[in-house]
Amino acid sequence: MNARVVPETGTLLLPQPYLLFLGDTTIAGFAKTAQGLRDWAGDKCVGEFALPAATVSTGLTPMTPAEAVAxxxxxxxxxxxxxxxxIPPAWRPALVEALEAGLDIVSGMHVRLRDVPELAEAADRLGRNLIDIRTPPASIAIGTGRKRSGKRLLTVGTDCALGKKYTALALHRAFVGRGIDATFRATGQTGIMIAGSGMPMDAVVADFEAGAAEMLSPDAPADHWDVIEGQGSILHPGFAAVSLGLLHGSQPDVFVVCHEPGRAEMLGTAGFGVPPVDDIVDLTLRLGRRTNPAIRCGGFSFNTSQLDEAEALALMARESERLGLPVGDPVRQGAGFDALVANCLSA
Amino acid sequence: MNARVVPETGTLLLPQPYLLFLGDTTIAGFAKTAQGLRDWAGDKCVGEFALPAATVSTGLTPMTPAEAVAxxxxxxxxxxxxxxxxIPPAWRPALVEALEAGLDIVSGMHVRLRDVPELAEAADRLGRNLIDIRTPPASIAIGTGRKRSGKRLLTVGTDCALGKKYTALALHRAFVGRGIDATFRATGQTGIMIAGSGMPMDAVVADFEAGAAEMLSPDAPADHWDVIEGQGSILHPGFAAVSLGLLHGSQPDVFVVCHEPGRAEMLGTAGFGVPPVDDIVDLTLRLGRRTNPAIRCGGFSFNTSQLDEAEALALMARESERLGLPVGDPVRQGAGFDALVANCLSA
Incomplete structure (x- = not known):
């Protein structure tokens, strides 16, 4: 049940602020979504709620659902x-407690909340919403390619899971920090929770993929920027359909190529090497020109988490020289990232 | 309700032979599906069934549902x-009569058969199947890009609705006529009805698009050809996601570019010109190499229905000379089409 959509666009709309539920988690990596919300939407999180067995914390104030409502x-x-x-049985009494306290529940998990009988029963009894972010809004139109007003930036990648969401969030934050009127446009589960709205692009029926991306970044004032979270890779053998529909529908003025130096094989494939950034630039220009003839590459966002500082800076400087465009790491920030931001915004 | 799938592939499987229902149609263009079934699956059609108000006929024997069952x-x-x-009210008694006579009902319409209460009630009471071809099978895996055995041909296009299905059917017929072991693989509503099985590629969730195409053309003997019906165009602003997922998942050895000379604007778009065939060849090679490094263009299939015979032959000869590959029209047949077939099959 996705009871709510943004009236202006028809994309998903989530009730905020949030109480972050940590279950009985003892492995920090499993709480990445909560940590992402703390880092990127801290002003929309009132606290955290964990079962006694949990050992992981976001550092936010622990509170019960009733305290969170207050x-x-x-x-x-x-x-x-x-x-x-x-959704394991151990979590369910706590989730029912949240519904009874007056909270809706938001989930990005594969299982539907409504398929858990206790939750469906309690939500119906109490008039609460069970919101599965993987369920797209009901009404999506076919893409038309019509040029929309305002400016758009899309992050694209050489593979999945290497920083397209993080890069878009960091660029959006930098744009706003420079006084630019900008909106982060979310296309995946965690991004949608952070933004409080968005479009789950991987869950949209293929015929409507470009149309869904068109809904996500509607007409806007001429100097407004939509900073759009990318998905997959145009050269991923499993997910390129999502990437191309998102590219055509986003009609970006600028794209930033996200890459993890040193990653050898594409995620979830057998024997597919990660393509060079040059190939992604070239294909994105050729395909993207279809809906925006003025598309250009703003530069590169490298995930250098596997390198030490000196190695990372040297590599990014070399690649920037070779490619003739800025290369930055949004986690390390610094001069390379500043140059990337400036080049994206240059007319 | 899609009760049936092909055990080998998990794609849709339709009960055959068919009785073709023409409703109360008085406009021949509205009966294109029935005419396509007569032309391409005549051996799977026992007859036609029309309401008294209908004036259109396929030329097949008129019969009642009970006669068709017999x-x-x-x-x-x-x-x-x-x-x-x-599904207008005037059709419903005839459809219920078919269920009562022992027939399942197959539909490629947007409306679901089960959403018509009379049909749902009768099907449940009688144990009949209501099969909506636009509903994909429930279980589709993510694409992996793994190379499969056997040979594959995919028709691609400069636009929608200009002959990709017809070309694939004609190539399949020509291959079989030359003693080649070949299977037509359907990806759209009419194609699936003709083949009796297939995958409705435009209705698959985008994340699974390439995986659905992988299911459609499974491992096969080394000299077997799958001739796969293309969808959309890699340069269509609304539908390219479908086209790219189908290209990656089909991993074709050979593709044939379908084109309608003289068509100015892409279907359903405002102001998007039909791209030159050269652009489609180049992009299909670049993107298709990701899952089949040996991909090649077999030639071109032109829809010359708007030209007279002399104009059509002269244009195809000129374009064949310019492009260095065969150009044929599968409706006109003749030397150009024969050369196209031969070049697709050449090693």
């Missing part, structure tokens, strides 16, 4: 994953 | 469209 919370967000992608 | 029919196929894409 502090203004409107939804509990399931901020943890687990190995099976399910 | 002649071996297992399903009634809705072979007509209408302006609203709905």
């Amino acid at each position: 502090a203004g919370a409107r939804a509990l967000v399931i901020g943890v994953a687990n190995a099976g992608g399910i | 002649a071996g029919a297992r399903a009634l196929v809705i072979g007509v469209a209408n302006a609203g894409g709905i």
